Amino acid sequence: MLSKEKAKKILEITLATGADFGELFFEDTKNTSMHLENGLVSKVNSGNEFGCGIRILKKDKCVYGYTNDCSMASLIQLANTLKDSFEGQKEYEVQPLRHVKSDKKHQPKIPYDQVPLKEQLNLLKKGYQAAKDYDPKIAKVDVHFSTTDQKVTIFNTDGKIVTDTRCRGRLYLTAIAKDKDQMQAQGVGPGAQKGFEFFKDEIDIEQLAKDTAKSAIVMLEAEECPAKVMPVIIDNGFGGVIFHEACGHPLEASAVSRNLSIFTGKLGTKIASDIVTAIDDGTIDGGWGSGNFDDEGNKTSRNVLIKNGILQNYLIDDFNGRAMNKKGNGACRRESYKYEPTSRMSNTFIDNGKSTFEEIIVNTKYGLYAKQLGGGSVNPATGDFNFAVSEGYIVKDGKIAYPVKGATLIGNGANVLLKIDMVANNLKRAQGICGASSGSIPADVGQPTIRVSSMTVGGRGGN
Known part of the structure; x- marks a missing residue:
């Protein structure tokens, strides 16, 4: 040194x-x-x-x-x-x-x-x-x-x-x-x-x-998934990638400070369902995206982004915080010395709710259970997204009925946040690599099982 x-x-x-x-x-x-x-x-x-x-x-x-x-x-x-x-x-x-x-x-x-x-x-x-x-x-x-x-x-x-x-x-x-x-x-x-x-x-x-x-x-053995608007149950763990991509990135100061985020200027306002609390926590012991310090030398912290549907905070680095008149909150990261650091997520997740997984299934008359998600794409300026469902099942009359393939979840991050009507108590995190302007970094995504009351599902099957 x-x-x-x-x-x-x-x-x-x-x-x-x-x-x-x-x-x-x-x-x-x-x-x-x-x-x-x-x-x-x-x-x-x-x-x-x-x-x-x-x-x-x-x-x-x-x-x-x-x-x-x-x-x-x-x-x-x-x-x-x-x-x-x-x-x-x-x-x-x-x-x-x-x-x-x-x-x-x-x-x-x-x-x-x-x-x-x-x-x-x-x-x-x-x-x-x-x-x-x-x-x-x-x-x-x-x-x-x-x-x-x-x-x-x-x-x-x-x-x-x-x-x-x-x-x-x-x-x-x-x-x-x-x-x-x-x-x-x-x-x-x-x-x-x-x-x-x-x-x-x-x-x-x-x-x-x-x-x-x-x-x-x-x-x-799965059938083709029908294409229609329906309730969608997104499982815990890697299901949190939708929140990460469509909602987490727009909460980063690099977007907020430049008015490139749909959440700019919305602190203190309702942006999600009352039962949604979302957190980015770089202090989790052993967390894939954790650290003692971020990459500009600030101590990592537990940042509550959304509490009971109300936007509480952004992910802020010191430089972009200047335009927002705010100090960094331990959210500045980079892949390596070859990258200029900026605001990034660490371990980001929707927090536990009060329902159980079984209650969500039982209370769904018809819908899609997205157990595993695959690849997808997001427009960071609007939050519009589409994600492939790599393992999916049709839910009928409160029971998981049969597997379906070829399903795609199509929606908008801000709209989906408001349509979450059930949140389970089985929070799980999964690991991924997040790419952005400061390179590819390890980041946890996560959530309990959630239900979105209405969502566009793409597929090639019939009714």
């Missing part, structure tokens, strides 16, 4: 032409991955990413640059190049640099670099074999395992020195079922900001693999 004295020298350069803020972001990351394809190891990769990003702010202007040469000469050259983007005289001084105390949560009990490659590979083989043996119609099973050990150090002109370590691992298993000319694929991808203990002691990879294979087999 750079010494205080050297860091201060570079930070002084960032303020030389009238800027009011300068920041150094150092990163040292080790990535590993392995891929098991049809029981055979097809890829094993490892790599290191090391470098520094420099950010300079002057009122509503920002410049950013990065380098993988962290020598003093290189950093001085980069700082000089960036500060020349502004014209003016020095107005601010670098404050005395002091370390900010870390809570040191999310520490791995079994670091991945202490686990033999053979033991990691055995984990993948267990998942592969459990899925493959489930049914002769399982034609292919792929298992991917990746780990990241990221160490960051941040210096800024406000006097902060922040260090954080993020150790993450994720396994992704795909099972493909085939019968004659029919094929169906299902996947599962558990991960956490924990060490190997998560996979060894906290999840049952064999059971997850069997459940995934079962879903693929069930969908082989």
Whole structure:
């Protein structure tokens, strides 16, 4: 790590032409991955990413640059190049640099670099074999395992020195079922900001693999889903991706501050059903999107975004917060030193309600139960979305009747929030990778089972 004295020298350069803020972001990351394809190891990769990003702010202007040469000469050259983007005289001084105390949560009990490659590979083989043996119609099973050990150090002109370590691992298993000319694929991808203990002691990879294979087999026999407007029950866990994409992104300050969000100027107003409370919590112990600090050195926090239908808060980074007259609330993130940071989600979910899953099913005369969602697309300016349902069932007379395929959920995030009329008490989170202007970052999505009273469902089946 750079010494205080050297860091201060570079930070002084960032303020030389009238800027009011300068920041150094150092990163040292080790990535590993392995891929098991049809029981055979097809890829094993490892790599290191090391470098520094420099950010300079002057009122509503920002410049950013990065380098993988962290020598003093290189950093001085980069700082000089960036500060020349502004014209003016020095107005601010670098404050005395002091370390900010870390809570040191999310520490791995079994670091991945202490686990033999053979033991990691055995984990993948267990998942592969459990899925493959489930049914002769399982034609292919792929298992991917990746780990990241990221160490960051941040210096800024406000006097902060922040260090954080993020150790993450994720396994992704795909099972493909085939019968004659029919094929169906299902996947599962558990991960956490924990060490190997998560996979060894906290999840049952064999059971997850069997459940995934079962879903693929069930969908082989599914009928085509009818196209109509109907109530839709969206299951817990990855079902939260709709809220993440269609509602979460419009609550980020990068959109709100530029009037590019449908939720701009709506703090304190009703934007959702009374039974909806939504939270982004970067402090969850071991959460896939958690951290002790965000990527501009602010402590992560639990931000209640919507409470009982009322918009309470946005996800704010310091830079975009300037236009909103608000300070950052621990929601600034980036993929690596190569990306300028901005407001992003961490672990975002709709909170538990008072109903049970069984009550939601029993109280639905007719509708679609979307148990698993697939890919989709969202217009971030309007919140309009469409998502494929990878595992779906028709609900009739309060019972799950039969599986359907080819269903698509079509709607608008803001409208759907207002149409949620039942929320279960079975909150579950699922892991994903979220892509935006500051790169691809690990993020949890989540929710309990919810029911949307009326939603457009696309499909090719009849009534």
